[in-house]
Amino acid sequence: MNTKFDVMNGQESNFTQSNTSWTDAYGAATTEAYERPFDDATVLISAILIFTMLAVGVILNSVTTAVIVKYEKLRNFFVYFIFSLCLSDLLSALISPLFWYRRTLGFDDWSAPEFFCKLFWAADWMTSIATALHIVGFGVFRLMAISHPHVFARISNRIGIVCIITFWMISLSCGFVPFFIWFGSAVRDRTSNSPISRWPSCTIDMEWYEHYKQYQLIALSLFVLVPLLSIIIISVVTCVKVYATTHSAISNGSLRRKRKEKQALLQLTLIVVSFLFGYVPFLGYTPAANTSIADMAPFERPFDDTTVLVTAILIFTMLVVGVILNSVTMAVILKYKKLRNLFVYFIFSLCLSDLLSALISPLNWHRRTFGFDHFVIPDFFCKLFWGGDFMTSIATAMHIAAFGVFRLISIADPHLFAKFSNRLGILSVIIIWTISLVCGFVPYFMWFGARERDRDSSSPDARWPAxxxxxxWYENYTKFQKIAYPIFLLVPFALIVTISVMTCLKVYATTHSAISRRSVREKRKEKQALLQLTLIVVSFLFGYVPFIAYEYWSVQSHDHSQYTRRVDYYFGYIEYIILRFSECMNPVFYNLGSTKMRWHTRHFLRGLFGKFVRVRTTTKSSFVSLDSESKRKNSAANARFVSQAQQPPAVCESSSSSDPNQAP
Structure with missing residues (x-):
């Protein structure tokens, strides 16, 4: 259903043209005669696929709705949601021939009544909103039914029906109505430079285009992205809850209830997987750029003096904070040998990576502000920034993935982990840095450089910083990105998320199991280890999700308008600031996740600043003994206690002398 945003960013396709100027992937001016972007074989194959799925979708959804209508005993809270989802899918199936006709026989001339064009767009977007909202609601109530069955028992079926009606009202008012008004069919002028000349005849009417763009920014996030993220989070939480319940010996639930919970989880999982399977490609669909450059505006810097000042404050503040916190953490690890273990070596190396990122951050600030047009400092520093930046990104991703793997092994199989020496951790760190140096620093140091860009040309670098x-090297870079990003960023990213979920499941099942042989102290250590891993992973995701999104967005073809230049500039700057902030917070998370690290950091700071830093002393289980002042006070208190204990109590003497026969 990737028809909803065919007109995203002001264009639909870069295939069609009619003797008019447009830009290719490199921004070079090209002229081609208009040609339809499909042939007769495409029409035939797409017809077979669309009409086959139409028949299957109508039959299956109709049978399911008929079963629910016929058998009253089948109906419950969740079945009402399933009934409504079937209705949404049935509507989508019924309008699918209009999509096929729009993309084939009606591409140039929509001979059917315009009403059907409006109906397709409106119903298509309405069912998309309805489906997303329904699955989020289904997941929320399913999680409630598993986590708090007594609370869910008080929720009547009427509440579910009210929710469904509300979802359809939102979908109708925010989806069907605006699209029915904005879209229509007309013969497009294939010889003009207007974006509409490249679209099918059934598309948005240009007089509504500005309204559509503003609506799109809000609706896409509110009705698609937010539900998508909510569905993923709810599914993970539900999996954790069901896993912990079914593997806990102290659970009060019967076997029948556990079996029902597993069945409910299976149903939720299948629905969510089907939703993601359909909507992730839809969200990933990125139409080509606006191909017209006839009215390209004169070059203008995409930032002002306020931006320079604000970014300087942010970048240099985080530079100071990052250098101080990472340096202190590394110094603590170097000073206290008893603190070192396999995981601490990884933390030390991560601090080194974050420290390098902090030290080169002023180069990026100069590159995006005063050096945007003229990079006045030597070209070496431009190469150093790009090489160091990507090298530390690769290193961080692989460090956290390896850290998570070792942490999972230590919790799942502590006897196996006990056989791992610290040398294995050091060797892993060295291998990671070697890969990062060879596959990150070297190619970027070669490919990037500083030079004045021709702002009047149609080349992509005409709008980029100097x-x-x-x-x-652009061809090499794009090929490298297609290989390196999945291997060094996306695969570690997916591995980190998977390992974190598995570790959570293992720790939760262990700490809630009555038959576990592990002591309370071991369970507490596992919880602490999970906290440390969680903080590190959350910080990584917070910094690198925007980074990956921008990297892929920046290499796509985009128009040369001032709006696009500003989007590119601020998107890149904001994701870099978010990344730097997460790197500044990493040392804080290392200390929050480890009692030993936290205590030794305090002790180290006390040695630097004396009385200005207080170190909490503990009992026999402390890592070090009390300081000299505490020992002196304890010695004085013990002496007083001994002297008092040696004196006979006056009350006892008095009572014994008055009645010698009284029992002691």
Whole structure:
């Protein structure tokens, strides 16, 4: 259903043209005669696929709705949601021939009544909103039914029906109505430079285009992205809850209830997987850029003096904070040998990576502000920034993935982990840095450089900062990105999320199991280890999700308008600031997640600043003994106690002398 945003960013396709100027992937001017972007074989194959799925979808959804209508005993809270989802899918199936006709026989001339064009767009977007909202609601109530069955028992079926009606009202008012008004069919002028000349005849009417763009920014996030993220979070939480319940010996639930919970989880999982399977490609669909450059505006810097000042405050503040916190953490690890273990070596290396990122951050600030047009400092520093930046990104991703793997092994199989020496951790760290140096620093140091860009040309680097990739290496860079990003960023990213979920499941099942042989102290250590891993992973995701999103967005073809230049500039700057902030917070998370690290950091700071830093002393289980002042006070208190104990109590003497026969 990737028809909803065919007109995203002001264009639908870059295939069609009619003797008009447009830009290719490199921004070069090209002229081609208009040609339809499909042939007769495409029409035939797509017809077979669309009409086959139409028949299957109508039959299956109709049978399911008929079963629910016929058998009253089948109906419950969740079945009402399923009935409504079937209705949404049935509507989508019924309008699918209109999509096929729009993309094939009606591409140039929509001979059917315009009403059907409006109906397709409106119903298509309405069912998309309805489906997303329904699955989020289904997941929320399913989680409630598993986590708090007594609370869910008080929720009547009427509440479910009210929720469904509310979802359809939102979908109708926010989906069907605006799209029915904005879209229509007309013969498009294929010889003009207007974006509409490249679209099918059934598409948005240009007089509503500005309204559509503003609506799109809000609706896409509110009705698609937010539900998508909510569905993923709810599904993970539900899996954790069901896993912990079914593997806990102290659970009060019967076997029948546990079996029902597993069945409910299976149903939720299948629905969510089906939703993600359909909507992730839909969200990932990125139409080509606006191909017209006839009215390209004169070059203008995409930032002002206020931006320079604000970013300087942010970047240099985080530079100071990052250098101080990472340096202190590394110094603590170097000073206290008893603190070192396999995981601490990884933390030390992560601090080194974050420290390098902090030290080169002023180069990025200069590159995006005063050096945007003229990178006045030597070209070496431009190359150093790009090489160091990508090297530390690769290193961080692989460090956290390896950290998570070792942490999972230590919790799942502590006897196996006990056989791992610290040398294995050091060797892993060295291998990771070697890979990062060879596959990150070296190619970027070669490919990037500083030079004045021709702002009047149609080349992509005409809008980029002076310090960026040299265009003679652009082909190598794009090929490298398609290989390196999945291997060094996306795969570690997926591995980190998977390992974190598995670790959570294992720790939760262990700490809630009555038959576990592990002591309370071991369970507490596992919880502490899970906290440390969680903080590190959350910080990584917070910093690198925007980074990955921008990297992929930046290499796509985009128009040369001032709006796009500003989006590119601020998108890149904001994701970099978020990344730097997460790197500044990492040392804080290392200390929050480890009692030993926290105590030794306090002791180290006390040695630097004396009385200004208080160190909490503990009992026999402390890592070090009390300081000299505490020992002196304890010695004085013990002496007083001994002297008092040696004196006979006056009350006892008095009572014994008055009645010698009284029992002691």
């Amino acid at each position: 310090c960026t990739i040299n265009m003679e």
